[in-house]
Amino acid sequence: MHIRHLSLTNFRNYGRLELDLPLGPILLHGDNAQGKTNLLEAIYYLATTRSPHADQDAQLINWIAAQSEEPIVVCRLVADVAAAAEKRQIEMRLIQEVNLSGRNGGRTFRREALVNRRKVRLMDLLGKLQVVQFLPEDMQLVTGPPGNRRRYMDITLCQIDPIYCRQLSQYNKILEQRNALLRRLAEGRGKRDVLPIFTEKLIKLGSEIFRRRAMFLANLARETHRIHYEELTEGKETVRLGYLPRLQENGGRRADELIALEQLGEWLQSHVDDADAVQARFEQALAAALPTDMVRCTTSVGPHRDDWRFWINGRNLASYGSRGQQRSAILALKLAEIHWMTKISNETPVLLLDEVVAELDEHRRALLLTYIKELHQALLTATDPGMFTKDFLRQATTMAVENGRVIPDKI
Amino acid sequence: MATNVLPRPVQRLIDEFARLPGIGPKSAARLTFYLLRAADDQAFDLSDALRELKERTRFCSVCFNITEEDPCLVCEDLGRDRTLLCVVEEPLDVVAIERSRAYHGLYHVLHGAISPVEGVGPEDLRIAELVERVQKGNFKEIILATNPTLEGESTALYLQRRLAGLNIRLTRLARGLPVGGDLEYTDEITLGRALEGRQEFKE
Numbered sequence: 001m002h003i004r005h006l007s008l009t010n011f012r013n014y015g016r017l018e019l020d021l022p023l024g025p026i027l028l029h030g031d032n033a034q035g036k037t038n039l040l041e042a043i044y045y046l047a048t049t050r051s052p053h054a055d056q057d058a059q060l061i062n063w064i065a066a067q068s069e070e071p072i073v074v075c076r077l078v079a080d081v082a083a084a085a086e087k088r089q090i091e092m093r094l095i096q097e098v099n100l101s102g103r104n105g106g107r108t109f110r111r112e113a114l115v116n117r118r119k120v121r122l123m124d125l126l127g128k129l130q131v132v133q134f135l136p137e138d139m140q141l142v143t144g145p146p147g148n149r150r151r152y153m154d155i156t157l158c159q160i161d162p163i164y165c166r167q168l169s170q171y172n173k174i175l176e177q178r179n180a181l182l183r184r185l186a187e188g189r190g191k192r193d194v195l196p197i198f199t200e201k202l203i204k205l206g207s208e209i210f211r212r213r214a215m216f217l218a219n220l221a222r223e224t225h226r227i228h229y230e231e232l233t234e235g236k237e238t239v240r241l242g243y244l245p246r247l248q249e250n251g252g253r254r255a256d257e258l259i260a261l262e263q264l265g266e267w268l269q270s271h272v273d274d275a276d277a278v279q280a281r282f283e284q285a286l287a288a289a290l291p292t293d294m295v296r297c298t299t300s301v302g303p304h305r306d307d308w309r310f311w312i313n314g315r316n317l318a319s320y321g322s323r324g325q326q327r328s329a330i331l332a333l334k335l336a337e338i339h340w341m342t343k344i345s346n347e348t349p350v351l352l353l354d355e356v357v358a359e360l361d362e363h364r365r366a367l368l369l370t371y372i373k374e375l376h377q378a379l380l381t382a383t384d385p386g387m388f389t390k391d392f393l394r395q396a397t398t399m400a401v402e403n404g405r406v407i408p409d410k411i
Numbered sequence: 412m413a414t415n416v417l418p419r420p421v422q423r424l425i426d427e428f429a430r431l432p433g434i435g436p437k438s439a440a441r442l443t444f445y446l447l448r449a450a451d452d453q454a455f456d457l458s459d460a461l462r463e464l465k466e467r468t469r470f471c472s473v474c475f476n477i478t479e480e481d482p483c484l485v486c487e488d489l490g491r492d493r494t495l496l497c498v499v500e501e502p503l504d505v506v507a508i509e510r511s512r513a514y515h516g517l518y519h520v521l522h523g524a525i526s527p528v529e530g531v532g533p534e535d536l537r538i539a540e541l542v543e544r545v546q547k548g549n550f551k552e553i554i555l556a557t558n559p560t561l562e563g564e565s566t567a568l569y570l571q572r573r574l575a576g577l578n579i580r581l582t583r584l585a586r587g588l589p590v591g592g593d594l595e596y597t598d599e600i601t602l603g604r605a606l607e608g609r610q611e612f613k614e
Binding site for chain 1: 525526527528530532533534561562564565568569572598599600
């Protein structure tokens with residue numbers, strides 16, 4: 001799949017942008033703070049309804065427009081997408097209204113999503129444009145907190161599997177209800193016989209999420225291992241991606257805790273087709289955790305505490321791996337993600353690479369560029385186009401990004 | 412500081428309107444000036460209607476719907492099927508089901524759904540009254556017609572537990588395709604449920 005045309009209004013440093021995008025690799029070059037990253041962010045936001053950079057979505061609205069005295073400011077992102085079977089237009093609107101009467105006074109903010117000019121729920125936008133993004137900060141997937149790794153898993157899965165997305169959102173609501181009930185019970189209010197109702201719903205939805213994640217990670221692990229072993233390290237190193245489902249009370253930090261969770265992950269991956277077994281196991285885990293959960297007023301087991309890890313040659317990559325090894329593992333993961341998305345959806349995703357190429361050595365860079373040639377479209381940013389080979393630059397479309405304007409050129 | 416040029420009664424009505432849901436100060440002012448210019452009758456009718464609303468309505472002591480008479484007209488109607496009971500969240504749900512003209516049994520209004528996040532438990536709803544009513548009554552079937560939301564589903568599940576031992580048929584409203592709807596625009600969950608609940612096609 002590819003984007004044929006991108007239109008931005010009041011997004012970040014773009015007041016107005018109308019940009020035709022060709023097939024193949026597209027190299028956006030220019031100095032820092034001109035809008036290269038913002039362009040990729042816009043595309044990623046249309047695909048996932050999330051920004052990898054902004055803490056609050058209101059920050060995405062062009063700053064000058066947002067500060068103006070206008071009663072209503074609309075930031076608009078529109079992409080014409082060509083998929084294998086159909087063409088579609090997807091649109092996001094971020095709307096800031098001055099609301100003098102409002103009790104919280106000042107400004108209100110809301111978001112709208114449209115597919116082919118029809119309003120849809122935000123959730124229904126997912127999957128209409130499929131992207132794989134690779135940023136320098138993705139290195140933190142190895143060493144950062146589990147929340148990062150869960151978010152990566154959820155955003156990737158939601159692009160492909162709308163049912164997963166729905167179940168995840170329902171699971172989170174049920175979890176919130178159950179935790180609220182645990183708090184009420186601890187305060188001596190509420191009725192104990194309501195707890196089984198929410199626990200049962202949690203088990204049903206949670207088991208589905210466990211199963212879908214186990215399937216996803218098993219697929220991703222297989223391909224990551226292959227790419228890493230065959231194409232990145234020429235058979236010298238093996239990387240293993242292990243699912244750590246929170247199917248038991250577990251700190252998830254010490255080596256023995258990680259081993260216990262990884263065994264549960266392997267058990268899950270051999271039971272992905274056995275919904276009853278997964279439900280029974282989750283039910284058991286929730287029952288075992290109930291006494292502590294009653295005291296802590298929170299639910300300590302379940303997919304909301306899941307994690308996954310890399311092992312390099314049998315050791316924890318986060319603790320024992322070098323920067324180079326971590327970089328290779330993430331590159332293999334991203335290439336595997338492209339492979340997985342293409343296989344599942346019969347569409348190649350649009351690849352977004354922000355300044356990543358500069359961080360890779362020649363061998364890894366060459367491998368990445370061969371993968372890019374397989375895709376219908378890839379957008380890359382770089383401050384210095386000189387790092388690319390003449391051969392690559394001949395095939396790519398180059399565009400200069402200057403202060404919120406994008407000018408096709410030829411290098 | 413600017414002096415308030417509006418007479419006190421005008422300002423008072425604007426403030427009252429502005430307290431209502433969905434009405435901001437501008438609409439409140441517009442409504443107030445409309446009434447100010449309207450014929451006296453219209454304003455007095457409105458004030459009478461408001462007074463009557465609070466003075467003449469109460470909850471039916473049987474089904475807890477809003478009513479003028481207690482028991483309400485539905486509960487008193489001997490032409491209805493008194494072995495059939497439909498449990499709903501809100502009085503407006505009764506109105507919706509009546510409009511369908513497809514139901515001729517009795518009702519029970521819970522006045523909400525279980526939602527710990529909002530601090531609503533079974534003890535805040537008319538559930539104890541429902542259980543007592545079912546135990547004493549002569550019902551053959553109870554339709555759990557709470558909303559198909561997470562809270563509504565949880566409430567239905569809870570009611571099912573509470574009423575399970577009474578040997579009465581418990582049913583839940585079917586979920587599926589809207590009449591005049593289009594398969595290709597139906598979301599996967601609704602379509603999945605509609606498939607689960609498919610029925611024999613007979614003439």
